[in-house]
Amino acid sequence: VPGHDANCIFCKIIAKQIPSKVVYEDEQVYAFHDINPWAPVHFLLIPKVHIPSLAQVGGEHAALMGHMMALVPQLALQEGCNPYPDGGYRLVTNTGAEGGQEVHHLHFHVMGGPRPWLRG
Ligand code: 5GP
Ligand code: ZN
Numbered sequence: 175v176p177g178h179d180a181n182c183i184f185c186k187i188i189a190k191q192i193p194s195k196v197v198y199e200d201e202q203v204y205a206f207h208d209i210n211p212w213a214p215v216h217f218l219l220i221p222k223v224h225i226p227s228l229a230q231v232g233g234e235h236a237a238l239m240g241h242m243m244a245l246v247p248q249l250a251l252q253e254g255c256n257p258y259p260d261g262g263y264r265l266v267t268n269t270g271a272e273g274g275q276e277v278h279h280l281h282f283h284v285m286g287g288p289r290p291w292l293r294g
Contacts, residue, residue, distance in 0.1 A: 177223035184279035188222050198249050203242055205249055214287025215253045215263065219245060225280040228269045246284060255286030262286055 179185045186192045188204050197205035197217045208216040221238055225231060231239060246265055255263040263286030268275040 179224040179279070182224055182277075182279050184218075184220050184277055184281065185224050188220070197253060198245065202238060203245065205245070208283070211285075212283075213264075213285035215250075215255050216283065216285045217249070217253060219249065219282040219284060221280055226278045227273075227275055227280055228267050231280070242282065246282065250284055250286060253284075253286075255284075 178189065183192065187194045187206065194206035194209075197207060198219075199205070201222070203219060203221055205217050205219040208218055219242055221235075221242065223238070225235070250263045255261055257263070263284055266283040266285065267281070268283075
Protein backbone atom coordinates (compact mmCIF):
# COMPACT_ATOMS: atom_id res chain seq x y z
CA VAL A 175 0.00 0.00 0.00
CA PRO A 176 1.55 3.37 -0.94
CA GLY A 177 2.17 5.63 2.04
CA HIS A 178 2.16 2.68 4.46
CA ASP A 179 4.68 2.67 7.34
CA ALA A 180 5.26 -0.92 8.49
CA ASN A 181 6.25 0.24 11.98
CA CYS A 182 3.18 2.42 12.55
CA ILE A 183 0.36 1.13 14.77
CA PHE A 184 -2.31 3.09 12.87
CA CYS A 185 -0.99 1.86 9.50
CA LYS A 186 -1.37 -1.66 10.96
CA ILE A 187 -4.95 -0.82 11.99
CA ILE A 188 -5.71 0.42 8.45
CA ALA A 189 -4.21 -2.80 7.06
CA LYS A 190 -6.38 -4.81 9.54
CA GLN A 191 -3.23 -6.34 11.03
CA ILE A 192 -4.52 -4.98 14.36
CA PRO A 193 -8.28 -5.22 15.00
CA SER A 194 -10.34 -2.08 15.60
CA LYS A 195 -14.01 -1.10 15.80
CA VAL A 196 -14.87 0.68 12.57
CA VAL A 197 -16.88 3.91 12.49
CA TYR A 198 -16.35 4.70 8.80
CA GLU A 199 -14.07 3.74 5.93
CA ASP A 200 -13.47 4.86 2.36
CA GLU A 201 -10.51 4.87 -0.03
CA GLN A 202 -8.83 7.83 1.66
CA VAL A 203 -9.69 7.62 5.35
CA TYR A 204 -10.51 5.30 8.24
CA ALA A 205 -12.38 6.10 11.46
CA PHE A 206 -12.46 3.79 14.51
CA HIS A 207 -13.26 3.85 18.21
CA ASP A 208 -10.44 4.88 20.52
CA ILE A 209 -9.27 1.94 22.64
CA ASN A 210 -9.03 4.15 25.75
CA PRO A 211 -11.91 6.62 25.43
CA TRP A 212 -11.83 9.96 27.25
CA ALA A 213 -15.52 10.59 26.56
CA PRO A 214 -18.72 8.54 26.11
CA VAL A 215 -18.18 8.89 22.34
CA HIS A 216 -14.52 8.93 21.27
CA PHE A 217 -13.37 7.94 17.82
CA LEU A 218 -10.31 8.71 15.71
CA LEU A 219 -10.40 9.81 12.08
CA ILE A 220 -7.16 9.11 10.18
CA PRO A 221 -5.91 9.38 6.61
CA LYS A 222 -4.88 6.06 5.04
CA VAL A 223 -1.66 7.66 3.83
CA HIS A 224 0.95 7.82 6.60
CA ILE A 225 1.37 11.50 7.56
CA PRO A 226 3.22 11.72 10.91
CA SER A 227 1.31 14.72 12.28
CA LEU A 228 -0.47 17.95 11.41
CA ALA A 229 3.00 19.53 11.20
CA GLN A 230 3.65 17.63 7.95
CA VAL A 231 0.38 18.73 6.31
CA GLY A 232 0.75 21.09 3.37
CA GLY A 233 -1.12 22.38 0.37
CA GLU A 234 -0.81 19.02 -1.39
CA HIS A 235 -3.11 17.61 1.32
CA ALA A 236 -5.81 20.26 0.96
CA ALA A 237 -8.37 17.98 -0.70
CA LEU A 238 -7.76 15.19 1.84
CA MET A 239 -8.05 17.63 4.76
CA GLY A 240 -11.24 19.08 3.32
CA HIS A 241 -12.68 15.59 2.97
CA MET A 242 -11.80 14.77 6.58
CA MET A 243 -13.23 18.00 7.99
CA ALA A 244 -16.47 17.48 6.07
CA LEU A 245 -16.71 13.95 7.50
CA VAL A 246 -16.40 15.07 11.13
CA PRO A 247 -19.96 16.44 11.57
CA GLN A 248 -21.42 13.53 9.57
CA LEU A 249 -19.64 10.88 11.66
CA ALA A 250 -20.27 12.71 14.93
CA LEU A 251 -24.00 12.64 14.18
CA GLN A 252 -23.77 8.97 13.15
CA GLU A 253 -22.18 8.19 16.54
CA GLY A 254 -24.88 10.06 18.46
CA CYS A 255 -23.33 13.49 19.04
CA ASN A 256 -26.03 15.90 17.92
CA PRO A 257 -25.25 19.57 18.67
CA TYR A 258 -28.96 20.42 18.34
CA PRO A 259 -30.41 21.27 20.73
CA ASP A 260 -27.78 20.66 23.43
CA GLY A 261 -25.37 17.87 22.50
CA GLY A 262 -22.05 18.40 20.78
CA TYR A 263 -18.47 17.24 20.47
CA ARG A 264 -14.84 18.30 20.43
CA LEU A 265 -12.27 17.91 17.67
CA VAL A 266 -8.67 17.57 18.92
CA THR A 267 -5.36 16.98 17.13
CA ASN A 268 -2.35 16.57 19.40
CA THR A 269 0.77 17.58 17.48
CA GLY A 270 4.33 16.79 18.50
CA ALA A 271 5.80 15.81 21.85
CA GLU A 272 4.73 18.96 23.66
CA GLY A 273 1.33 18.72 21.99
CA GLY A 274 0.82 15.39 23.74
CA GLN A 275 0.99 13.30 20.56
CA GLU A 276 1.70 9.64 21.29
CA VAL A 277 0.90 7.96 17.98
CA HIS A 278 2.82 9.47 15.09
CA HIS A 279 0.21 9.04 12.38
CA LEU A 280 -2.06 12.06 11.93
CA HIS A 281 -5.38 11.57 13.72
CA PHE A 282 -8.35 13.69 14.67
CA HIS A 283 -9.99 12.84 17.99
CA VAL A 284 -13.75 13.34 17.96
CA MET A 285 -15.14 13.31 21.51
CA GLY A 286 -18.62 13.89 22.79
CA GLY A 287 -21.56 12.46 24.65
CA PRO A 288 -23.18 13.24 27.98
CA ARG A 289 -21.25 15.56 30.26
CA PRO A 290 -19.66 15.96 32.91
CA TRP A 291 -16.61 14.65 31.02
CA LEU A 292 -16.02 18.12 29.45
CA ARG A 293 -15.79 19.90 32.79
CA GLY A 294 -12.57 20.32 34.72
P1 5GP B 1 -2.50 10.90 20.80
O1 5GP B 1 -2.07 11.02 22.23
O2 5GP B 1 -1.37 10.43 19.91
O3 5GP B 1 -3.21 12.10 20.27
O4 5GP B 1 -3.64 9.81 20.81
C1 5GP B 1 -3.47 8.47 20.43
C2 5GP B 1 -4.78 7.78 20.73
O5 5GP B 1 -4.74 6.52 20.10
C3 5GP B 1 -5.04 7.55 22.21
O6 5GP B 1 -6.27 8.16 22.59
C4 5GP B 1 -5.06 6.02 22.34
O7 5GP B 1 -6.03 5.57 23.26
C5 5GP B 1 -5.37 5.58 20.93
N1 5GP B 1 -4.81 4.28 20.59
C6 5GP B 1 -3.52 3.91 20.74
N2 5GP B 1 -3.33 2.66 20.32
C7 5GP B 1 -4.54 2.23 19.87
C8 5GP B 1 -4.99 0.99 19.30
O8 5GP B 1 -4.24 0.03 19.11
N3 5GP B 1 -6.31 0.90 18.98
C9 5GP B 1 -7.16 1.96 19.15
N4 5GP B 1 -8.44 1.76 18.78
N5 5GP B 1 -6.78 3.13 19.68
C10 5GP B 1 -5.48 3.26 20.04
ZN1 ZN C 1 0.94 5.27 9.85
